[in-house]
Amino acid sequence: MSYSIDSDRLMADLRALAEFGKRPPGVHRPAFSAEDIAARKWLMTKLKEAGLTPEMDRLGTVIGRHPGAKRAILVGSHTDTVPNGGWLDGAMGVIYALEIARTIMENEPDGEIGVDVIDFQDEEGSFLSVLGSKVFVGSASLEDALDQTNHEGVKLAEILPTLDLPDGDIRLDRDRHVAFLETHIEQGPRLLSAGVPIGVVPSIAGIRRYEISTEGRPDHAGTTPVPVRRDAGMAVMCVATAIDAAFRQAASDGSTGPGAGDAVWNAGAITFRPGAYNVVPEAADLLFEIRAPDAETIAAMDSVIRKTAEREARARDVELTITDKANVAPTAMDDGAQQALRDGAGDLQMKYMDLTSGAGHDAMVMADHVPTGLMFVPSINGRSHCLDEDTDEADIIAGCKAMFQAVRRLRSSLS
Amino acid sequence: MSYSIDSDRLMADLRALAEFGKRPPGVHRPAFSAEDIAARKWLMTKLKEAGLTPEMDRLGTVIGRHPGAKRAILVGSHTDTVPNGGWLDGAMGVIYALEIARTIMENEPDGEIGVDVIDFQDEEGSFLSVLGSKVFVGSASLEDALDQTNHEGVKLAEILPTLDLPDGDIRLDRDRHVAFLETHIEQGPRLLSAGVPIGVVPSIAGIRRYEISTEGRPDHAGTTPVPVRRDAGMAVMCVATAIDAAFRQAASDGSTGPGAGDAVWNAGAITFRPGAYNVVPEAADLLFEIRAPDAETIAAMDSVIRKTAEREARARDVELTITDKANVAPTAMDDGAQQALRDGAGDLQMKYMDLTSGAGHDAMVMADHVPTGLMFVPSINGRSHCLDEDTDEADIIAGCKAMFQAVRRLRSSLS
Numbered sequence: 154m155s156y157s158i159d160s161d162r163l164m165a166d167l168r169a170l171a172e173f174g175k176r177p178p179g180v181h182r183p184a185f186s187a188e189d190i191a192a193r194k195w196l197m198t199k200l201k202e203a204g205l206t207p208e209m210d211r212l213g214t215v216i217g218r219h220p221g222a223k224r225a226i227l228v229g230s231h232t233d234t235v236p237n238g239g240w241l242d243g244a245m246g247v248i249y250a251l252e253i254a255r256t257i258m259e260n261e262p263d264g265e266i267g268v269d270v271i272d273f274q275d276e277e278g279s280f281l282s283v284l285g286s287k288v289f290v291g292s293a294s295l296e297d298a299l300d301q302t303n304h305e306g307v308k309l310a311e312i313l314p315t316l317d318l319p320d321g322d323i324r325l326d327r328d329r330h331v332a333f334l335e336t337h338i339e340q341g342p343r344l345l346s347a348g349v350p351i352g353v354v355p356s357i358a359g360i361r362r363y364e365i366s367t368e369g370r371p372d373h374a375g376t377t378p379v380p381v382r383r384d385a386g387m388a389v390m391c392v393a394t395a396i397d398a399a400f401r402q403a404a405s406d407g408s409t410g411p412g413a414g415d416a417v418w419n420a421g422a423i424t425f426r427p428g429a430y431n432v433v434p435e436a437a438d439l440l441f442e443i444r445a446p447d448a449e450t451i452a453a454m455d456s457v458i459r460k461t462a463e464r465e466a467r468a469r470d471v472e473l474t475i476t477d478k479a480n481v482a483p484t485a486m487d488d489g490a491q492q493a494l495r496d497g498a499g500d501l502q503m504k505y506m507d508l509t510s511g512a513g514h515d516a517m518v519m520a521d522h523v524p525t526g527l528m529f530v531p532s533i534n535g536r537s538h539c540l541d542e543d544t545d546e547a548d549i550i551a552g553c554k555a556m557f558q559a560v561r562r563l564r565s566s567l568s
Numbered sequence: 569m570s571y572s573i574d575s576d577r578l579m580a581d582l583r584a585l586a587e588f589g590k591r592p593p594g595v596h597r598p599a600f601s602a603e604d605i606a607a608r609k610w611l612m613t614k615l616k617e618a619g620l621t622p623e624m625d626r627l628g629t630v631i632g633r634h635p636g637a638k639r640a641i642l643v644g645s646h647t648d649t650v651p652n653g654g655w656l657d658g659a660m661g662v663i664y665a666l667e668i669a670r671t672i673m674e675n676e677p678d679g680e681i682g683v684d685v686i687d688f689q690d691e692e693g694s695f696l697s698v699l700g701s702k703v704f705v706g707s708a709s710l711e712d713a714l715d716q717t718n719h720e721g722v723k724l725a726e727i728l729p730t731l732d733l734p735d736g737d738i739r740l741d742r743d744r745h746v747a748f749l750e751t752h753i754e755q756g757p758r759l760l761s762a763g764v765p766i767g768v769v770p771s772i773a774g775i776r777r778y779e780i781s782t783e784g785r786p787d788h789a790g791t792t793p794v795p796v797r798r799d800a801g802m803a804v805m806c807v808a809t810a811i812d813a814a815f816r817q818a819a820s821d822g823s824t825g826p827g828a829g830d831a832v833w834n835a836g837a838i839t840f841r842p843g844a845y846n847v848v849p850e851a852a853d854l855l856f857e858i859r860a861p862d863a864e865t866i867a868a869m870d871s872v873i874r875k876t877a878e879r880e881a882r883a884r885d886v887e888l889t890i891t892d893k894a895n896v897a898p899t900a901m902d903d904g905a906q907q908a909l910r911d912g913a914g915d916l917q918m919k920y921m922d923l924t925s926g927a928g929h930d931a932m933v934m935a936d937h938v939p940t941g942l943m944f945v946p947s948i949n950g951r952s953h954c955l956d957e958d959t960d961e962a963d964i965i966a967g968c969k970a971m972f973q974a975v976r977r978l979r980s981s982l983s
Contacts, residue, residue: 341791358790362845373952374834375773375859375926376756379816381950386835387812390805397802401794419789420801422843430777430836430857430893442845444790478845511790535796537788 156260158557160550163252166199167549170232170248171240179540180240184233184275184284185213185312192232196247196272203255204262205270210323211313212298213274214285217254219267226563227333227523228253228556229271231285231515238277239338239542243515245530245549246336247272253557257564265568266331268560273515280309286515290325290522325522331567332490333519336528336556338544340512342535350551351498352508352529353491357517358415358444359451359483365392365462369471371427371435386425386434388469392462393420393439399457415509416445416454440478446509447483484517490526493566497559503551526563528556571675573972575965578667581614582964585647585663586655594955595655599648599690599699600628600727607647611662611687618670619677620685625738626728627713629700630687632669637682641978642748642938643668643971644686646700646930653692654753654957658930660945660964661751662687668972672979680983681746683975688930695724701930705740705937740937746982747905748934751943751971753959755927757950765966766913767923767944768906772932773830773859774866774898780807780877784886786842786850801840801849803884807877808835808854814872830924831860831869855893861924862898899932905941908981912974918966941978943971 173192174182182188193215200207200217207217219225230246250270257268274285280301287293299310344352369383400418420441425434443454459475466473498505508529510516516527530552533543544552588607589597597603608630615622615632622632634640645661665685672683689700695716702708714725759767784798815833835856840849858869874890881888913920923944925931931942945967948958959967 339791340788341793342796343793346796360790372950373755373927374832374836374857375775375928376754376952377832377926377950378756378758378830379819379832381757381761384834386838387808390809390835390838393802393805394809404794415793417790417792417794419799419845419848420805420840421789421845421847421849422840423801423805423838425835425837428837428855430834430855432836433834434836440843440845442789511792512788513790535787535792537791539786 156256158252158256158553163248163550163553164546166248166251167245170195170244174234176237176540178240179238179542180234181237182232182234183236184277184279185309185316189213189233190316190318193272196232196251199251200270203251204258205254208321208323209319210321211318212285212288213318214289214323215272216323217270219254219269222267224265224329224331225267225269226560227269227271227330228560229273230335230337231273231276233275233277233279235277235538237540238538239540241338241542241544242537243276243337245338249336249553249556252553253560256557264564266564268564269330276515279303282513283515283518286518289323290518292518295322330523332487332563333516333523333525334490334528334556334560334563335514335516336530336552337514338537338542339508339529339532340535340537341532343508344506344529344531345533347506349504349506350531350548351503351505351555353494353505354486354510354527354529355491355507356446356486357484357510357514357527358446359448360442360444360479360481361451361455361477362440362442362479363458364476364478365389365439365441366436366474366476367466367471368436369434369469372433374431374433377433382433383470384433385437385471388466388471389423389437389439391465391469393441395461395465396441396458399461400454415511416443416450417511418443418454444511445483451483484520486516486520486526487524489566490524490563493559493563494526494528496562498555500558501554503555526559528552528559571671573667573671573968578663578965578968579961581663581666582660585610585659589649591652591955593655594653594957595649596652597647597649598651599692599694600724600731604628604648605731605733608687611647611666614666615685618666619673620669623736623738624734625736626733627700627703628689628733629704629738631738632685634669634682634684639680639744639746640682640684641975642684642686642745643975644688645750645752646688646691648690648692648694650692650953652955653953654955656753656957656959657952658691658752660753664751664968664971667968668975671972679979681979683979684745691930694718697928698930698933701933704738705933707933710737745938747902747978748931748938748940749905749943749971749975749978750929750931751945751967752929753952753957754923754944754947755950755952756947758923759921759944759946760948762921764919764921765946765963766918766920766970768909768920769901769925769942769944770906770922771861771901772899772925772928772942773861774863775857775859775894775896776866776870776892777855777857777894778873779891779893780804780854780856781852781889781891782881782886783851784849784884787848789846789848792848797848798885799848800852800886803881803886804838804852804854806880806884808856810876810880811856811873814876815869830926831858831865832926833858833869859926860898866898899935901931901935901941902939904981905939905978908974908978909941909943911977913970915973916969918970941974943967943974
């Protein structure tokens with residue numbers, strides 16, 4: 154137990170990776186861009202130098218296999234970024250995996266269970282969110298993937314031949330891969346607010362998305378008394394503010410009901426038609442989403458949304474339509490993997506706390522197929538998916554040490 | 569007093585005019601369209617047949633002068649329509665004027681004060697709202713008018729040469745024109761609700777328009793707890809709903825404060841940026857307008873808007889900017905003209921009520937230059953500026969009789 158990861162080497166590799174698509178202080182490295190593929194090829198050389206057996210598949214997903222191991226813990230995340238993204242995001246989780254596997258190769262390469270490094274393609278959804286891990290586990294086929302289009306409407310099948318990628322496919326090996334561990338930046342302010350360096354994720358939040366539409370009558374706003382209007386715009390704003398008030402109330406009660414705990418909600422977009430100063434809005438659309446760590450909270454919030462919307466629509470005499478736009482169930486992380494993460498941090502006298510993941514991650518896809526754990530490190534000011542995303546260097550290093558310790562614990566408990 | 573207007577002739581002329589640009593049940597006759605010019609030329613022939621001296625000017629404004637009269641009451645409105653508009657709107661006021669002048673020419677053409685018929689160009693603002701009356705009184709120059717562009721960006725100066733219009737200019741004759749009387753459909757439901765056929769307008773409402781903008785922070789909506797967000801979207805919706813609630817409260821109090829009486833308000837358009845399910849809105853813009861019959865109410869409503877917006881912005885920790893987009897003072901109608909309208913309806917045992925005009929009209933422009941009165945007739949379901957705008961035939965006829973009586977009273981009181 155006297156050895157650990159090399160902090161300087163970790164930071165040097167993180168900075169080297171951030172050169173690919175560099176846009177100071179962040180990076181612009183969308184999946185399947187030239188910079189993305191170059192970064193993945195660079196990773197192949199680093200995996201090879203570490204003594205692992207690197208392989209890239211036809212989509213750009215990279216794996217570094219622990220030679221000689223019959224079984225392995227898969228560790229990693231993704232190196233693609235959103236447009237104008239941060240330098241850490243998933244990249245940090247991949248370099249953690251590289252540094253951890255490299256340290257183990259240098260110190261105790263033998264043993265029943267090895268460490269494989271994984272860098273999934275297109276987690277950020279240039280073509281499809283968590284595309285690489287979906288294909289890896291088989292929940293999306295290669296054909297599904299090739300059929301996806303980017304925001305310019307170009308199919309992945311058209312892009313791929315221009316990128317000089319290999320022919321092979323990398324898939325989950327159910328005999329070999331006994332667990333998956335991912336590290337990601339928190340993308341929120343909770344760890345820093347609490348003064349805690351390590352977040353252990355019990356669950357990735359479920360998401361429901363709604364288009365809430367109202368339809369009234371487009372009266373002349375100068376000549377129609379307010380009480381006789383059927384104002385679709387004011388109605389939908391009353392829906393949004395009343396839902397917000399109900400959820401805030403539940404959260405401040407400390408109750409376990411809707412809006413409590415780690416639940417979040419957002420009114421992200423809105424439009425009125427026809428959209429003029431002097432016309433009472435005839436129609437309005439509101440895009441609303443909720444996220445919560447458990448199905449019961451999701452269901453309770455859903456009920457509040459529907460009841461509130463119906464009440465406000467009735468009060469304003471407008472027609473209401475609620476269209477479901479997405480419905481992703483919460484994903485629980487593996488108890489054993491969670492325990493390894495807690496014990497790993499505890500071994501190093503680091504504080505840790507449970508933290509629901511409000512965002513999706515490759516771990517969400519993996520959890521249905523292999524025992525999976527997800528760990529967070531702090532995000533400065535909670536900034537994420539923007540060029541100025543960052544994490545304190547001490548927190549980056551502490552996170553890698555904690556994950557290293559968790560891998561060692563899991564390696565020994567699964568043996 | 570034994571003669572009156574000819575109801576059948578009135579209805580026949582209204583229906584004849586509605587043939588120009590007919591789109592059943594309404595009309596599409598925007599200013600400076602071929603249909604608009606054809607309708608104005610038709611009106612010229614009707615004015616001539618009535619014994620008046622017709623003239624059209626270079627913009628298409630038409631006047632029919634009472635021959636021999638040194639002074640005259642100007643009566644009329646506009647025959648241009650909004651795209652896909654109603655058959656009555658301003659056209660009814662022009663045909664009222666034709667029928668009233670024709671009746672007077674037939675029965676008592678002599679007297680100190682004649683009746684001139686006016687049909688203003690482009691009241692609906694194909695190029696500029698109330699363009700014709702503005703040029704008529706000199707508050708806009710011919711050059712101002714020619715420099716206006718339509719929604720396709722084409723200047724009026726480019727359109728005009730294609731329309732085969734005369735060269736002359738028709739202007740307010742301050743020695744001749746002793747008053748202006750306009751009739752218009754109400755464009756709202758108040759007369760019908762009250763069961764009253766005649767509205768006498770004491771004032772055309774003032775209008776203030778605002779762009780209310782908020783700016784916060786574009787956090788990840790899945791990973792940022794609600795209490796620490798700076799949500800520009802929810803903030804601006806809270807501004808709108810809180811203003812609405814304050815105005816409704818004042819209206820239900822029956823107080824003379826903001827929102828009372830004939831005051832109206834509207835949140836007509838709204839946008840969030842970036843506008844996605846999973847991003848807390850960084851910025852939001854709301855277009856809001858208020859209208860009220862007097863400056864005191866406008867000022868009180870303005871104060872509520874600013875205080876409410878500041879309070880809600882502070883509560884949500886967002887930056888607030890309120891930009892003034894329009895500020896038109898209320899326009900009082902002439903006391904004598906109002907009295908003539910009331911007495912005219914009273915003479916005929918018709919019920920009448922005071923009714924603030926929430927919309928602008930040529931009377932608003934005229935009132936600054938000549939004693940002006942404005943009368944409303946009921947609108948079925950309050951519909952206006954749409955193809956299915958209509959007024960009960962009995963109400964159309966009653967309105968013309970009442971206006972005829974008001975013209976006779978004014979003619980005698982001004983002599």
